[in-house]
Amino acid sequence: MTTIPHVRRAVKHNRPADLAPLFDALADVAIRRDVPGPDLLALVAEAGPALTAIAKAPRPGEPYSRTILRADEQVEIMVARWRPGHRCAPHDHGGAGGFVIAVDGTFHERRFRWEGAQLVVAETSTRAEGEAIAITADDIHDMGTDAGGVSLHFYSPPAPGMRLFDMERSEVLELVGNYGAWIPEGEHRRIPFADVAPKTKTAPLIWVAHTTHYRGGSGEFAIAAATMARELAAANPEAQVVISGLHHKAEFVAEVARFTASGRTLSQLHLISHAGMYGPMFGSTDWPEQFSPHEWRTMTIPFAPTGRAHFHACRTARWFAPFFADVFGVPTFGNHNYTTVSARKDNFSWAGPNPTARQDLYLIAAPGKKSHGWAGSIRKYLGAAAEAPLQSLPAATKPERSYDRVAELYDRAYADIRVREAEWKWVSDRVAGARAELGRPLRVLEIGCGNGALLRALDDGGDVDFGIGLDSSAGMLDLARKRSQGRARLRFGKVNGPELDVPDDHVDVVISFLSFRYLDWDPVMAEIRRVLAPGGRLWVVDMIEHPVRVRELGVLARSAAAHLRTRHARPQFAADLAALTSHPDWREMLRHNPIRAEHEYRWYFGSRFPGRGLDTLTATLSQRVVAFDSGPLPKGQTAPLTYP
Known part of the structure; x- marks a missing residue:
């Protein structure tokens, strides 16, 4: 702040003594933050000639003069003479209140208010001679006169300074001392409007969004969203609840951008949708859309400090x-x-054959056929209780999602991948067919190679011209290199994200063996198509979750028998596998890399590779291992179905 001594003038030298009683009466009005009534204003009009005589002429370049008549602990009294055709700068009164009386002439006043970081005119008025203008501690105003005039000012308590608002530069000058309401000469501290504008307290924003086209149920989703919005509004009367129907992912992004541009922050985000590999599904079943993990990480959503998200x-x-x-x-x-x-x-209650005719619908989690088979379906229709949503809190430290902490345990169990007999047979059969077709060993890329066991098994059979293994786990790669010493046809490298450090058209086969669930599917698929030579193939073997079907009881029986044979023939493998799967580090890793649902794989591969299906290799009561063979692929790109 710029500070100068406050000038205090002796009143008796600046006004006739007979004005003192009038000033005392007006001062009492100012002290109680009121405005003078008609009787006092009439007395001011009578004193007009004396006040005009006291008011000095303004100095060059200044819109008005300031003659201090009284300045004590309770009130400051000032008379001003105005230059014709001039207006003062917008200003406040340093926290003081009071009033201004038009003694001589007509004055034009403007009041200002903040709109974000901008100061705008809120109202204008014309004050005729003899009228009083009320001033509060919060007011920002300016005034001027066309033909000149005199005004009488009362402020209580006396302000040590004031703020001037430079409208041309959108800056505030904070001045302390005997300054008038005009931009002073010299250097003074300036503060941008944005730094002093009051932070507008807006209603908390709750966003309820729902998808509109993906699979069935979109009509029900709209009613469920409206029901949820009504209940949220009733529970949060101070909040604004916004409902959005979303078809494409781009519409989600556009809504988020709109909230961000408005300066609003989300106290709650609710999204009602179907879910897939990476969370909410958008688009349609013919053209499904999802945000990949990479897209989520690069997105900015304006959450409030206490914001939270709900994915229904x-x-x-x-x-x-x-x-x-x-x-x-x-x-x-x-x-x-x-x-x-x-x-x-x-609890679950059937909504009837025409659920969209109902006014209220809810989306609840409950056991059902997909999660618990027919037993779950029966429980649901008997009125199963709704399961409470589970809360996930931001991790205090970055969670360990790689295999580094379980690499040794994994390697002990799977040093030879051929212990997984069904999976190995499926891969080796396709290797034999592709090798016979090409008439030479294969050029193989394995994504998620782990300890390199699969590539070593292929190398043992002379099936690879060369094998490249990529993985994100440094611990696994160390083991792969150690166990593959002396194998000139194999090399291993680290991968971060979807980009593959492999030349174009470089390999005949890309294999993802029990690792596809960890990948960023669409981005890595573009890379797979890039590195595959024309006619190349993609083979995926992975574990998924789904209750066993009646028609799969034969697969279940064969899988159980094979499991018992393996435990009997390889007791050390059985012990090592039990040590791996029961270890806390393994369970923590799986918590961040869970096994996916079968329909996610069927939808994904069915939409990217029409006509190609999944083979079921093994099954348990709740899980199975499936395999996918793309067949020979022409050179090109798999249609990206993600935003944009």
Whole structure:
């Protein structure tokens, strides 16, 4: 701040003594933050000639003069003479209140208010001779006169300074001392409007969004969203609740951008949708869309400091909610099991053959056929209780998602991948067929190679011209290199993200063996198509979750028998596998890399490779191993179905 001594003049030398009683009466009015009534204003009019005589002429370049008549602990009295055709700068009164009386002439006043970081005119008025202008501590105003005039000012308590608002430069000057309301000469501290504008307290924003086209249920989603919005508005009367129907992922991005541009922050985000590999599904079943993990990480969502997110979709608590909480730093709620539309909120109640005719619908998590087979379906229709959403909190430290901490245990169990007999047979059969077709050993890239066991097994059979193994786990790669010493046809490298450090058209086969669930599917698929030579193939073997079907009881029986044979023939493998799967580090790693649902794989490969299906290799009561063979692929790109 710029400070100069406050000038205090002796009143008796600046006004006739007979004005003192009038000033005392007006001072009492100013002290109680009121404005003078008609009787006092009439006395001021009578004193007009004396006040005009006291008021000095303004100095050159100044819109008015300032003659201090009294300045004590309670009140400051000042008379001003105005230059014709001039207006003072917008200003406040340093926290003081009071009034201004038009003694001679007509004055034009403007009041200002903040709109964000801009100061705008809120109202204008014309004050005729003899009228009083009330001043409060919060007012920002300016005034001027066309033909000149005299005004009488009372402020209580006397302000030590004031703020001037430079409208041309959108800056504030904070002045302390005997300054007038005009931009002073010399250097003075300036503060941008944005730094002093009051922070507008806006209503908390709750966003309820729902998808509109993906699979069935979109009509029910709209009603469930409206029901949820009504209940949220009733529970949060101070909040603004916004509902959005979303078809494409781009619409989600556009809504987020709109909130960001408005300066609003989300106290709650609710998204009602179907869910897939990476959380919410957008688009349609013919053209599905999802945000990949990379896209989520590069997105900015304007959450309030106490904001939280709710994803009302199947299985979102397993991987997506913890992931979202870590990326955006907000508590995130999801469902462990599948969701269903219900006429009741606390337990499942069938909504009837025409659910969209109902006024209220709810999306709840409950056991069902997909999660618990026929037994789950029976439980649901008997009125199973709704399962409470599970909360995921942002991790205090970055969670360990790689295999580094379990690399030694994994390697002990799977030093020879051929212990997985069904999976190895599926791969080796296709290797034999592709090698016979090409008439030479294969050029192989394995994504998620782990300890290199699969490539070593292929190398043992002379099936590879060369093999490249890529993995994100440094611990696994160390073991792969140690166990593959002396194998000139094999090399291993680290991969971070979807980009593959492999030349174009370089390999005949890309294999993902029990690792595809960890990959960023669409981005890595573009890389797979790039590195595959024309006619190249993609083979995927992975574990998925799904209750066994009646028609799969034969597969279940064969898998159980094979498991017993392996335990009997390889007791050390059985012991090493038990040590791996029971270890706390393994369980923690799986918490951040869960096994996926079967329909996610079927939808994904079915949409990217029409006509190609999944083979079921083994099955348990709740899980199975499936395999995918793309067949020979022409050179080109798999259609990217993600934003944009």
